[in-house]
Amino acid sequence: xxxxxxxxxxxxxxxxxxxxxxxxxxxxxxxxxxxxxxxxxxxxxxxxxxxxxxxxxxxxxxxxxxxxxxxxxxxxxxxxxxxxxxxxxxxxxxxxxxxxxxxxxxxxxxxxxxxxxxxxxxxxxxxxxxxxxxxxxxxxxxxxxxxxxxxxxxxxxx
Amino acid sequence: xxxxxxxxxxxxxxxxxxxxxxxxxxxxxxxxxxxxxxxxxxxxxxxxxxxxxxxxxxxxxxxxxxxxxxxxxxxxxxxxxxxxxxxxxxxxxxxxxxxxxxxxxxxxxxxxxxxxxxxxxxxxxxxxxxxxxxxxxxxxxxxxxxxxxxxxxxxxxxxxxxxxxxxxxxxxxxxxxxxxxxxxxxxxxxxxxxxxxxxxxxxxxxxxxxxxxxxxxxxxxxxxxxxxxxxxxxxxxxxxxxxxxxxxxxxxxxxxxxxxxxxxxxxxxxxxxxxxxxxxxxxxxxxxxxxxxxxxxxxxxxxxxxxxxxxxxxxxxxxxxxxxxxxxxxxxxxxxxxxxxxxxxxxxxxxxxxxxxxxxxxxxxxxxxxxxxxxxxxxxxxxxxxxxxxxxxxxxxxxxxxxxxxxxxxxxxxxxxxxxxxxxxxxxxxxxxxxxxxxxxxxxxxxxxxxxxxxxxxxxxxxxxxxxxxxxxxxxxxxxxxxxxxxxxxxxxxxxxxxxxxxxxxxxxxxxxxxxxxxxxxxxxxxxxxxxxxxxxxxxxxxxxxxxxxxxxxxxxxxxxxxxxxxxxxxxxxxxxxxxxxxxxxxxxxxxxxxxxxxxxxxxxxxxxxxxxxxxxxxxxxxxxxxxxxxxxxxxxxxxxxxxxxxxxxxxxxxxxxxxxxxxxxxxxxxxxxxxxxxxxxxxxxxxxxxxxxxxxxxxxxxxxxxxxxxxxxxxxxxxxxxxxxxxxxxxxxxxxxxxxxxxxxxxxxxxxxxxxxxxxxxxxxxxxxxxxxxxxxxxxxxxx
Ligand code: FES
Ligand code: FES
Numbered sequence: 001x002x003x004x005x006x007x008x009x010x011x012x013x014x015x016x017x018x019x020x021x022x023x024x025x026x027x028x029x030x031x032x033x034x035x036x037x038x039x040x041x042x043x044x045x046x047x048x049x050x051x052x053x054x055x056x057x058x059x060x061x062x063x064x065x066x067x068x069x070x071x072x073x074x075x076x077x078x079x080x081x082x083x084x085x086x087x088x089x090x091x092x093x094x095x096x097x098x099x100x101x102x103x104x105x106x107x108x109x110x111x112x113x114x115x116x117x118x119x120x121x122x123x124x125x126x127x128x129x130x131x132x133x134x135x136x137x138x139x140x141x142x143x144x145x146x147x148x149x150x151x152x153x154x155x156x157x158x
Numbered sequence: 159x160x161x162x163x164x165x166x167x168x169x170x171x172x173x174x175x176x177x178x179x180x181x182x183x184x185x186x187x188x189x190x191x192x193x194x195x196x197x198x199x200x201x202x203x204x205x206x207x208x209x210x211x212x213x214x215x216x217x218x219x220x221x222x223x224x225x226x227x228x229x230x231x232x233x234x235x236x237x238x239x240x241x242x243x244x245x246x247x248x249x250x251x252x253x254x255x256x257x258x259x260x261x262x263x264x265x266x267x268x269x270x271x272x273x274x275x276x277x278x279x280x281x282x283x284x285x286x287x288x289x290x291x292x293x294x295x296x297x298x299x300x301x302x303x304x305x306x307x308x309x310x311x312x313x314x315x316x317x318x319x320x321x322x323x324x325x326x327x328x329x330x331x332x333x334x335x336x337x338x339x340x341x342x343x344x345x346x347x348x349x350x351x352x353x354x355x356x357x358x359x360x361x362x363x364x365x366x367x368x369x370x371x372x373x374x375x376x377x378x379x380x381x382x383x384x385x386x387x388x389x390x391x392x393x394x395x396x397x398x399x400x401x402x403x404x405x406x407x408x409x410x411x412x413x414x415x416x417x418x419x420x421x422x423x424x425x426x427x428x429x430x431x432x433x434x435x436x437x438x439x440x441x442x443x444x445x446x447x448x449x450x451x452x453x454x455x456x457x458x459x460x461x462x463x464x465x466x467x468x469x470x471x472x473x474x475x476x477x478x479x480x481x482x483x484x485x486x487x488x489x490x491x492x493x494x495x496x497x498x499x500x501x502x503x504x505x506x507x508x509x510x511x512x513x514x515x516x517x518x519x520x521x522x523x524x525x526x527x528x529x530x531x532x533x534x535x536x537x538x539x540x541x542x543x544x545x546x547x548x549x550x551x552x553x554x555x556x557x558x559x560x561x562x563x564x565x566x567x568x569x570x571x572x573x574x575x576x577x578x579x580x581x582x583x584x585x586x587x588x589x590x591x592x593x594x595x596x597x598x599x600x601x602x603x604x605x606x607x608x609x610x611x612x613x614x615x616x617x618x619x620x621x622x623x624x625x626x627x628x629x630x631x632x633x634x635x636x637x638x639x640x641x642x643x644x645x646x647x648x649x650x651x652x653x654x655x656x657x658x659x660x661x662x663x664x665x666x667x668x669x670x671x672x673x674x675x676x677x678x679x680x681x682x683x684x685x686x687x688x689x690x691x692x693x694x695x696x697x698x699x700x701x702x703x704x705x706x707x708x709x710x711x712x713x714x715x716x717x718x719x720x721x722x723x724x725x726x727x728x729x730x731x732x733x734x735x736x737x738x739x740x741x742x743x744x745x746x747x748x749x750x751x752x753x754x755x756x757x758x759x760x761x762x763x764x765x766x767x768x769x770x771x772x773x774x775x776x777x778x779x780x781x782x783x784x785x786x787x788x789x790x791x792x793x794x795x796x797x798x799x800x801x802x803x804x805x806x807x808x809x810x811x812x813x814x815x816x817x818x819x820x821x822x823x824x825x826x827x828x829x830x831x832x833x834x835x836x837x838x839x840x841x842x843x844x845x846x847x848x849x850x851x852x853x854x855x856x857x858x859x860x861x862x863x864x865x866x867x868x869x870x871x872x873x874x875x876x877x878x879x880x881x882x883x884x885x886x887x888x889x890x891x892x893x894x895x896x897x898x899x900x901x902x903x904x905x906x907x908x909x910x911x912x913x914x915x916x917x918x919x920x921x922x923x924x925x926x927x928x929x930x931x932x933x934x935x936x937x938x939x940x941x942x943x
Contacts, residue, residue, distance in 0.1 A: 003274075032196070037189070038189070038192065038193075038196035039190065040189065041193075041351070042195070042353075043351045043401070043434065044852050046434070046851060046852075046853070048851060049351070049434075079189035080188065083188055088184060093187075096180075096183040097179065098818070099818030099819065099821065101183040101186050102180075102402075102645040102646065102647065102823075102826065103350075103352070103400060103401050104183070104645065105351040105352045105400075106351050107187060108187075129860075130863070133860040134861050136859070137857055137859060138351070139349050139350060139404070139829075139830070140402055140645050140822075140826045141822055141826050142824075142825030142827070142828055142829035142863060143825075143860040143863045144821075144825040144866060145818070145821070145825065147860065
């Protein structure tokens, strides 16, 4: 089976990249296998768990559901692109400080979704955060500390 | 020029019970952590497994020619390649099958350059099956005319456990009330976010390195070896970070020897990584069971006996699941003071998926029954529900009929703490009075409690843990332990303990626990044992290192070692806190003196407990603990949905070590328990899983998580580190019956099977209504299995 390949250009974590990918490849696989950005996780492959969440032109998407070629000309941010220099992103720091991380496998997706929620909801409260996280499964934490962490970031911005 | 001011006095503080950051959290938050799922070795091939996709069949023929010829394929294996390499608890499993006994049975495996090629090769393997009649429930499996699943296990009988204590007939005779019910608990699975994975690599001396998600590296070698025909000593286990385990990685599963056999065949490293669908179908489950339980009591509320007849669905192979009766009977005989016990459990082979160990391990299932029966008795006695429980609650110093020694016992405190926090008795009455109102939404409050081992569980000859500790010339400590990190946070607990004893920052402690060639013996992360046992091992090692350091400081400063302490990287005078010497300076002096001395200590901690024998009479854990959950719920009587509004938990934890970690374990444990109680359900039809995806298998997500009110009872424990007890399983154990009891409080209807799904709730309510109409007794209640 020969897979047709095509070259795409896009912005990845602020840097322009050019990759040649099979047209059937999804974005998650491209990030992990072609670009070595393994922070974005596979946990279901069918849009049900949120472990593969990335930002695409500001929105959050499940990268397991999107073809890699559809990244062409767009702007992608992954968990690796969140911290600036040596400093953790405020959400990353809050997750660490609040004990919201156990096995951590869901956390990159969780933080990407939280980042979107915080950025786009001027009156984000605990109930809205809950709703906003409903597509992100965590099997370890029971979400309580995740909610604490995100709430603390929302409160500190006020 | 700024002169750096250095404090001359350092106050005594403690880290025990503080909130300490998990050492690996920062890397996990940035995506830097390389999980096993992310690992790629040079020259690595990808292994894929052909699953049977049918529950019971003979393999007539298997043709792998086309798969072998596909470019990029390096090796194909089938059942004939592993003939005789049996493994498992009763040696009833083999990595690749010649007879299919359950849907996910491994029939062939391929190693190829890419996952795509490997998948394509699987499609080229031609297998001819002869389907056989199957057995899909333990009730069917034990019928005389049932198809035999394995020739070597007549009557489809797998493991059997029994325990009797006292005169049952006499106890029944003296009982004024007896409750008698059949409870049914279902199949659920762990749903680790990181799917199952193994990477195997042989060196040229024949030694296998296996990168594994295992949570019991030592016995894992012993269990893996027979599947490969190797000596356990020739296996090295590396444990990269994992995406959860929850008990699922306490055994060897066929994909692991398959990875190794493919690596051996191809001479290259081989990685097997499950898809989510494979994970649902092939990973172990929680043990399902049918529990016929009876409990009796006298008019004054004294419990007289408890009997339980348990039938377990073994599934096709025997992993840890069918051994849960060992834990079940501890709760049957020890949950409240029950003088007479009759316990009997039989596991029956079926063509269903097979159960492994899962957080709560048997106690989740039993407590669903015991805690509902206690609730029924309280009602029938018309006694204050808390009073009734308190009068039967065991006290410190008591033993259970199985000789579990409750040296410390805080069940009464757990009960009163949770009841007071929720105003339980008043509200239970109020809601009970409202249950016949016309309102669509009904509120209920329910209580449940249980007991669990909290000081390890001596199911092996040893329940110990080895520890090595060095403190280097820079006052950095490295602790090597056999205890595994699977996300639960033993890394935090151990770093905190070492830092506490050595008076150094937590960040200056490194933990090494992921290489079986390096780490000493431990029996694994299970039985809520790791904080207790590995934590105590770490404490003992750190105390030894501390003493060595203090002795050296004593010689140096000519002050008695008793008068010195270690704080903040300094040796200080204990009373005044005045600085004597900087710790790293002292360590270098110790090293470079004429008779050089390095700080390197070892410890082996074996808890003070007795092995679980065949008669099941032993103090098998060095401590026990209790937990009480109170669930407040709202039932939508139209849709059958149960909304859990709040969970109040009171748990005897002995003493809190890592506070955020303990809270996180409790919250996460509750979430898993909630899924079991309400939403998670492996829908099996004739052994075939109908919902192998998160869309149809519903785990708890953030919106369903109730408000939590956690109370930790800290009465200490003579054996545990700083008085701590094991704690991670009880939160999962008590939740389902608390909800079932709350549901009864809200509706007057008992549901005796898990999960309390909307369909089941609606059906139960309709049945109860019909029964109510046809019954002259307006107080009629219905029980639904
Ligand atoms: S892996 Fe993409 S949503 Fe689960
Ligand atoms: S921290 Fe383990 S899945 Fe979320």
